[in-house]
Amino acid sequence: MVNLKAKPFYLNDQQICWVEQSIKSMSLEEKLGQLFVIMTYLPGVDESGIKNELDTWHQGGLRWQRKTADETYEQNRLYQKHSRIPLLIAANCDTGGAECVPDGTYVATAAQAAAGADPVTAYHIGLTSARESGSIGANWLFNPVCDIYLNWRNTIVNTRSFGENPDTVLDMARAYIRGVRDSGFSMACTAKHFPGDGTEERDQHLVMGCNDLNAEDWENSFGKVYRGLIEDGIESIMVGHICQPALSRKFLPGIRDEEILPATLSPELLIGMLRGELGFNGLIVTDATQMIGFNAVMPRQKALPAAIAAGCDMLLFTNDTAEDMAYLRAGVENGIITSERLDEALMRILGLKARLGLNEGYNYPAPEIREKYIGCAEHLLFRKEAADRCITLVKDTQELLPIDPVGKRIFLVYEHNIPNSRAYQGDKTKDLLKEELEAVGFAVDICPTFYDLEVENGVSFHNFLTMMDKGSREAFKSKYDLVLLVLNFTGYAQTNEVRITWSTDHSIDQPWYLAEVPTVAISLNLTNHLIDVPQAKTFINAYGSKQENIHAAVEKMIGKSTFTGKAEDNVFCDRWETRL
Incomplete structure (x- = not known):
């Protein structure tokens, strides 16, 4: 089972008891709901709609469409108010708070930060991202991006990557995380997109990506970055719809080309490499499951339970939520998702929630915190300094x-x-x-x-x-x-x-x-x-x-x-x- 006292959870006995008792109290439907990070499409702020959604799906995590800071703050507050198990509320902040809400602060891209050599810009991006997203209720950042820009044709990671040098990428990712840690908010970080984008020119939104480095070169580049962040205690890792044939063949000699799958569906990459060789004990979340890199390799009916069985703990987004829940239920009933694997995923999901203090209820940020940070003069100065520096x-x-x-x-x-x-x-x-x-x-x-x-x-x-x-x-x-x-x-x-x-x-x-x-x-x-x-x-x-x-x-x-x-x-x- 999962060691919740170890890195990156560091839970005490009382927190572990909360995790275990919460899981025991759940119905199968509630357990399956915890596996999803659902994107809310509700217009405006509809408290009755939010309550109905939570009562129906029991989701473990939330992302939202772009709304004003005021709307997002109230929406996220209501989601936490009506959720029996507090939610992981995720934000994607590559460049600062502007990706959370339109009135947030754009600081700089990762490429810009790397051009400045000094990690101060990456630190400012992390600090701004955590302050602005945290002030509207987020507690989980889908950052930093840890892809390495090895192929100049790749325009997906061109500006999102901290560059072509693994040491620079690791240094900048660490600086981003330091900014998050110094923000004053209890916020989990996510390294993405394992096993790593940037070696080819294709986009996993449109096709299964392929990191085609040999095992030694992967270890000296992406492996170095992930080992470093895992050693530092990164709480979660987002897995891309990207295959890594050399690593698959390392763990499964004789695997045929047609059997090679993206990491989201590859036990050898998740359990063999990420959990085994790299020693990652934290939460694994898929990249968005609407992407073609996930959906084109096998029917969704099979892919969703297969991702959990392969070692993913959470699934990012639903297509048709009722249908996706039914696919997972069938996966449990037919043994694709074992009870042990389901409980292991739940332990990590609730373990992360306890790591963030959510077992004690959610201490929602006061409105004046939002007013203090969203688009503030200090964050705008970070943007100006980054432009001059980089x-x-x-x-x-x-x-x-x-x-x-x-x-x-x-x-x-x-x-x-x-x-x-x-x-x-x-x-x-x-x-x-x-x-x-x-x-x-x-x-x-x-x-x-x-x-x-x-x-x-x-x-x-x-x-x-x-x-x-x-x-x-x-x-x-x-x-x-x-x-x-x-x-x-x-x-x-x-x-x-x-x-x-x-x-x-x-x-x-x-x-x-x-x-x-x-x-x-x-x-x-x-x-x-x-x-x-x-x-x-x-x-x-x-x-x-x-x-x-x-x-x-x-x-x-x-x-x-x-x-x-x-x-x-x-x-x-x-x-x-x-x-x-």
């Missing part, structure tokens, strides 16, 4: 910087994701860029985009013709002193790899101007855009589209501030010409 000059082989803005006219080319909704009315980041550039003395003309022309003029072939018209080269060179190409591409779960997408073909925004007028390229998110604009001889990674990031990038471009961020080798995308 923004990176990747290259300036034409020795263009710094640029004196006086008397200079810029042609501003702003590229972003293809709009996927008719609600699109333009991207305000472009206006923010123009304001920041004009504030330091540049004159700015904005290059049109096909999307914006369609919004302004309606659907018309003339919009395409306008985008095709580049005009005279000599006139362009006479008019503009500088082109500023700004790239702001984000996204996941729609395509396996995000690349630059120009607004239409053969258009004025495409980089024909690189050889005509001095050009500075700036990325506001992904760090690997040199693969698509290798001829850009001055390239800056600004890591974010917040005003602080844009302001700091402009200040550094004109020499009022020094570039101190450091680029890893992956930014050059394994190409010689990107370095020129």
